[in-house]
Amino acid sequence: MKLSRLLKQYVLTRYRRTRWKNREALEAWQHRQVTAHLTETLKKSAFYREYYKDLRLQDWRDWPLMDKTRMMDAFDSLNTAGITKEEAFEAAFRAESERDFSPELSGITIGLSSGTSGSRGLFLVSAEERAAWAGAALAKALPGSLLRKHRIAFFLRADSNLYQTVNSKRIRFSFFDLIRPIGEHVQKLCELEPTLLIGPPSMLRLLAEAKRSGKLPIEPEKIISVAEVLEPIDEMCIREAFGREVHSIYQCTEGFLGATCDHGTLHLNEDILVIQREYVDASGRIFVPIITDFSRKTQPIIRYRLNDLLTLREQPCPCGSVFTAIDSISGRTDDMFSGIEELSGTRVPIFPDFIRRAVLMASGEILEFKVIQLAETELEVALRVTGEKTSVEQAVRSQLEDTFRERRCRVPQVRFVPYAFQPGLQKLRRVERRFAWE
Template identity: 40%
Template structure:
């Protein structure tokens, strides 16, 4: 673990002005151009090219050029072979040399690879420990729920920190005795698993007293945050991490900020009214698999208000989800984006409480699935969604309401999504 990065994350004052952030980025990229880009066969000739003029990258193009982009001389097919074998065997210890290889299925279902050198693993661990380690002077116990383990995550382990991985592909009930025996001081899990663990806590199946609870991998809805906060009696922190690295995490005040100390994140605005944007990443800490001019299809909503913590790093009001899952409803003035927050709020404010739900739009038809709904919920929901459409001056799509929850199409649960016909490649 990088002691300097840990202390900087934990005790540093951070950047108080945008000018300080810009100066930091200029210095960081000057070094990156000089020391890192020439080592990448793909980027060697781009070392003097402005960031905005570099080839636009997405997961698809990054994977297509993986072998030439990475600086470790790792062949894409070899990396896929190692990652897939680990997924199938559930043994995530194999590496290529000292470089860990991970597989990302992503919410789109498109496979991706990520690499992490020892230096990168230490930096990741330092950022997470510096921000979320409850007490540096006392031993800690971390319970980490995730679909796949990786040497990157195990870098958190050290003589003062016991790290245990809980495989989300294992039956839930098998986790509870081991989790109770561990009695974690830090609990890390996707939002959907945090909710299930909170229910188990409230029902007396487990009795945990974590000092930190951290949501990862999925969008954390306000209702899931409240359930977990009540069950574990502590603030629920959030780490917005993708295959592309740690993009944002909550500050001491509980607000989400972009990780502009370690990467430059520009905005591709998709909805001028709300400022909703897709992030474009230029990472000056990732030296194994370079991420430059890389566009994610996640939709983020900025919060222009200054944060009480004093950080000038961009504050994020919420993560809407994938751009492909944004709801766009037609109206007299053209199509408008209907935010996930508007959908969640509409359902949360129904007179009859809803245990859980899914909102699925397909071919301009809206299907809403309700779990444990009262008989009157359907009428209430139709009235509420009609009122929402009227307030936004759009037309409500054809609406079907069903009982229960549908089968999940992928690992990452998304309460609100758009289903599109799969694209056929030539």
């Protein structure tokens, strides 16, 4: 591990927060970082050199977009490590099947995305980039100073050298494989007594239930949600069980994108990347992020369009940070529901937030839920409730029908099925669309 790089990034991330007095100063600094980064990237990446040929460096904010499909198609000539897609996939799949995530290719860590968007992606990270990531992540995640001793319990689908980079004399990092039984996790957590507990909300919910039942007498100083959308219904359950606020880290294959401050507000990590906004609603609050990461050199991320839906916070955060504050990550563009307008027959997008709010407003007895749109006039709903289910189902049906009526859309048929979900390799998506828009 490049300890000096980790420590440098930790100090920069933790203590330069007040370096920029306003957004203008931050954006001017970002512009300098990006142009310097692009100058080097265009020398080393054959794909980007051709893709952005003859474009002015100063106009990088308007350059053509990248996405997952294009990146995977150009993988061999895009990355700067000389690693082919074939050998990267081979190494990544071998690690997944053997559950051994330590091997590297020429000193490069190979990772595999979860594939919730329909296809699996690859990420490449050098030792230098791993150390920088670890420094930034520790600065934003640790409860207290790096000089203290910490015990981190990290639940995720797959381990990685990226995460193991944080191990040191003072930091004990323990990976918990989501495919293992919950009873095994509870026993291991009791032995570890973590000071920092990190995992997807679906797993944190199970641990919260174990905590309430007396089977899990741990007292973590901080709890962080990752990998899935943190729904209000899950956040409340976890917070009440552990007596701690639930923080969030926003990370994906494409980078370390955001983290909550001490006030619990999610801020974008604009000290290591630029996130432009493609607004998708009339209010100018909901947007799709377009990422340019000026900290990654092995697999450059330039003007990369995600399919996440982020909602801007309306009020400034009390922490005073100039970094963009996010009210919520409401899901993915793939999971926007589709309604059919009654008179015109045109498609009307319905954001995931409207669906989850409809369900949660229906009854206070709902413990867990999942809503799947199978067709434009067909919804499948699964509920776990505390009391009698029939009345709750009726209330949920009414709320969902009203959500479509308010948008002058055809009212869908709502069918109820038993609720079932087990944390593991599959991420929990409480609002999901299972058909493609034409």
